[in-house]
Amino acid sequence: MNAVTFNNVEHIYNEKSPFEIKSLNGVDLQIKKGEIFFICGNTGSGKSTLIKLINRLLIAKTGSIKVLEFDMNTIKKPFELRKKVGMIFQYPDNQIFETRVKKELIYGPEKFGMSKREALVKIKESCVLAGLDYEGFKNRNPFELSGGEKRKVAICSILAYDPEIIIFDEPTAGLDNSSILSLKKMFFKLKEKGKTIIAVSHNIDFISECCDKICLLSGGKVIFSGDFVDTMMRFTNKELEVFGVEKPFIYRLLEKIKFKDKDDFKEKIKNIENLFNV
Amino acid sequence: MFDGILLGQYVSGNSFLYILNPVNKILFCFTFMVLIVCCQSIFWTVNLGFIVLLLFFSAKLPFLAVLKGMKTILFFLIITFIMHIFFTSQGQVIFQYSKIIITLEGLLNALLIFFRIFFIIMINSILTLTTQPTEIAWGFQKLLYPFKIFKFPVDEFALMLSLALRFIPVLFQELGKIIDAQKSRGAEFDSPSFIKKILSFPPILIPMFINSFFRAEEIAMAMEARCYSNSQNRTHFTKIHTGFEDLFFVIFYTFITLVYLYLYYFKSYDLSVF
Ligand SMILES: Nc1ncnc2c1ncn2[C@@H]1O[C@H](COP(=O)(O)OP(=O)(O)OP(=O)(O)O)[C@@H](O)[C@H]1O
Numbered sequence: 255m256n257a258v259t260f261n262n263v264e265h266i267y268n269e270k271s272p273f274e275i276k277s278l279n280g281v282d283l284q285i286k287k288g289e290i291f292f293i294c295g296n297t298g299s300g301k302s303t304l305i306k307l308i309n310r311l312l313i314a315k316t317g318s319i320k321v322l323e324f325d326m327n328t329i330k331k332p333f334e335l336r337k338k339v340g341m342i343f344q345y346p347d348n349q350i351f352e353t354r355v356k357k358e359l360i361y362g363p364e365k366f367g368m369s370k371r372e373a374l375v376k377i378k379e380s381c382v383l384a385g386l387d388y389e390g391f392k393n394r395n396p397f398e399l400s401g402g403e404k405r406k407v408a409i410c411s412i413l414a415y416d417p418e419i420i421i422f423d424e425p426t427a428g429l430d431n432s433s434i435l436s437l438k439k440m441f442f443k444l445k446e447k448g449k450t451i452i453a454v455s456h457n458i459d460f461i462s463e464c465c466d467k468i469c470l471l472s473g474g475k476v477i478f479s480g481d482f483v484d485t486m487m488r489f490t491n492k493e494l495e496v497f498g499v500e501k502p503f504i505y506r507l508l509e510k511i512k513f514k515d516k517d518d519f520k521e522k523i524k525n526i527e528n529l530f531n532v
Numbered sequence: 533m534f535d536g537i538l539l540g541q542y543v544s545g546n547s548f549l550y551i552l553n554p555v556n557k558i559l560f561c562f563t564f565m566v567l568i569v570c571c572q573s574i575f576w577t578v579n580l581g582f583i584v585l586l587l588f589f590s591a592k593l594p595f596l597a598v599l600k601g602m603k604t605i606l607f608f609l610i611i612t613f614i615m616h617i618f619f620t621s622q623g624q625v626i627f628q629y630s631k632i633i634i635t636l637e638g639l640l641n642a643l644l645i646f647f648r649i650f651f652i653i654m655i656n657s658i659l660t661l662t663t664q665p666t667e668i669a670w671g672f673q674k675l676l677y678p679f680k681i682f683k684f685p686v687d688e689f690a691l692m693l694s695l696a697l698r699f700i701p702v703l704f705q706e707l708g709k710i711i712d713a714q715k716s717r718g719a720e721f722d723s724p725s726f727i728k729k730i731l732s733f734p735p736i737l738i739p740m741f742i743n744s745f746f747r748a749e750e751i752a753m754a755m756e757a758r759c760y761s762n763s764q765n766r767t768h769f770t771k772i773h774t775g776f777e778d779l780f781f782v783i784f785y786t787f788i789t790l791v792y793l794y795l796y797y798f799k800s801y802d803l804s805v806f
């Protein structure tokens with residue numbers, strides 16, 4: 255069962271004005287339910303645009319997008335959709351708008367019709383999950399928090415209403431290493447609960463630890479998409495630049511390969527031979 | 533919500549308006565605004581507006597995109613228009629239905645105000661579309677130079693102005709982002725109910741201002757880190773020249789101003805009616 259399906263999607267910013275910018279150019283993409291799916295690509299390749307389409311913050315003029323049971327071409331009110339698709343923005347500054355952390359956290363649950371008591375339980379749960387000390391922070395002004403703390407508040411404010419699909423735009427940016435570690439653990443816990451996770455990231459260590467599927471975006475197009483190891487095997491040096499690594503990284507990949515059966519073994523060995531030109 | 537060109541935004545291009553000296557353009561805007569505000573006749577206001585639109589099209593400025601960006605303002609403009617029609621009670625009655633009275637005076641007044649504000653925005657769009665904020669600030673600095681005699685802080689004023697102008701698009705972007713953030717968590721802004729639309733504004737405006745205060749503090753620090761100070765005379769990276777185009781432009785709007793002064797004082801046109 256697919257959580258998200260993109261079919262030949264195009265998107266243009268500021269259409270019919272002097273500032274026209276084509277950001278997506280025929281994107282095809284499938285994301286299964288319960289996956290941890292990573293989207294990679296150079297800056298300006300259209301990653302943030304793509305994920306905003308999933309939440310219907312942007313609307314594509316051409317192509318079809320299906321998210322869970324919703325078809326974007328026929329949907330009337332995006333309310334129900336947004337309840338099920340939570341989105342954590344690239345910059346937490348853009349996401350935070352209340353003057354108290356507790357108000358910020360309860361905004362989503364309240365709008366989506368949770369009772370106050372229910373919401374509070376959920377908020378505390380998600381704070382534990384994201385490693386935020388709720389009691390210590392609840393009366394602080396979110397604008398005065400540090401970058402990493404803001405990110406945690408932003409994550410909690412989305413998890414608090416328990417969406418089925420959770421989208422992270424560059425979640426590791428501005429976090430220290432131990433926070434990245436707990437983020438990783440959080441991803442796995444969310445996956446255990448059956449959530450679909452879509453994340454934009456370039457942190458190759460982070461990706462290789464918790465990624466199921468990956469896609470590479472370039473110039474508004476998906477050029478690779480699929481199983482992590484298989485996809486990475488097909489990358490050339492140029493495409494690996496996205497992650498700031500070069501071929502030697504391949505060795506790390508080799509350690510991770512698992513063979514299913516004899517045929518699988520043969521095929522993968524062939525891939526490796528190609529890679530090393532032997 | 534805010535597509536098209538935002539008010540006060542610069543759009544690069546290469547028509548004659550781009551070559552003109554900013555001082556010249558500011559003077560033009562100022563004279564035309566004074567003319568429009570002083571003109572009490574709809575006919576002559578529209579005439580003046582027509583000249584502005586002519587400038588707009590001859591310079592190939594994106595008229596439709598500007599209109600699109602004006603959507604919100606047009607909305608308020610139309611409300612004032614309607615209020616004017618219904619709340620003016622003096623004058624010749626042209627329509628009456630129980631307590632609702634529409635007078636000729638009210639209708640003409642409403643039209644006049646509508647055209648005035650619309651054309652004033654258009655005039656200023658000519659300036660802001662074709663002049664970069666830094667150039668506008670530079671222009672004001674030059675224009676205010678004589679006031680230095682009275683110890684008026686011209687340089688500080690110009691800096692303040694250029695920062696303020698720079699912040700207009702930032703504010704709008706900030707607004708868009710906050711709307712996105714609230715939308716994605718279940719707020720609904722496209723409600724057809726007018727009351728709901730109005731009520732949805734305070735919750736986005738307050739965070740917008742808080743956010744921009746924090747942003748302003750960071751900009752101040754960034755400027756200080758690069759040793760910005762007003763004590764020395766500032767040099768400018770781009771030199772702005774004055775050419776023949778400027779001369780023609782000055783002649784053009786001085787001529788129009790004279791024509792209007794002539795109409796106003798010597799012909800004393802009946803100014804309240806057509
Ligand atoms: N609000 C906007 N208005 C106009 N153009 C935009 C807007 N947002 C993004 N773009 C443009 O669309 C293209 C894709 O932008 P997008 O934000 O999706 O990139 P990205 O892959 O997320 O990059 P990054 O890694 O830097 O976040 C870019 O060329 C960008 O300049």
Ligand SMILES: [Mg+2]
Pocket residue numbers: 301302303344423
């Ligand atoms: Mg982005």
